[in-house]
Amino acid sequence: NAGVTQTPKFRVLKTGQSMTLLCAQDMNHEYMYWYRQDPGMGLRLIHYSVGEGTTAKGEVPDGYNVSRLKKQNFLLGLESAAPSQTSVYFCASSQGRGSEAFFGQGTRLTVV
């Protein structure tokens, strides 16, 4: 049972490049989330999804887009990367309200 898997684990981008981060979960969870973690800022919610085909904005959605075409996958896209998007990105999933969230191992993204 893999839980939550993020791909890739590390990436370096040049300013203006685009990329997609993939999150896959095998627990049949309804809810999925993308967070970014910066020193001193804690975990900040970028976007989330409450089911297949749905997405919603979190606290810091600007510069990111997401899609949830399949229940098990939640994709985070950066259309034109900026140095301010250098961060560690965590994906998480949970069954529903009041449920434990399971986190992936994170993606360390550097934009130069």
Added chain:
Amino acid sequence: QQPVQSPQAVILREGEDAVINCSSSKALYSVHWYRQKHGEAPVFLMILLKGGEQKGHDKISASFNEKKQQSSLYLTASQLSYSGTYFCGTSNSGGYQKVTFGTGTKLQVIP
């Protein structure tokens, strides 16, 4: 809005106790506690739902005061393995479960 955690950092000797507080300006449906070790993913500790219940997990317990919109995490007889950053996450009473995390409390347990 992010919940506010205090203290920001604390150093303990093995066997000492600590309390980490989490407060919100909004009504809460649930409070979530996670611990993250350096370079790793956050790991679930416990969830408290509104109703003022208290939960325990080994020597780690937590309380939730719905009226005050606060939660506290209690670590008793701390062990070296308790070191890490503790995050509280909160979700409000309406709509879907959107969990917003605080900035974390860095806990270091020394021999």
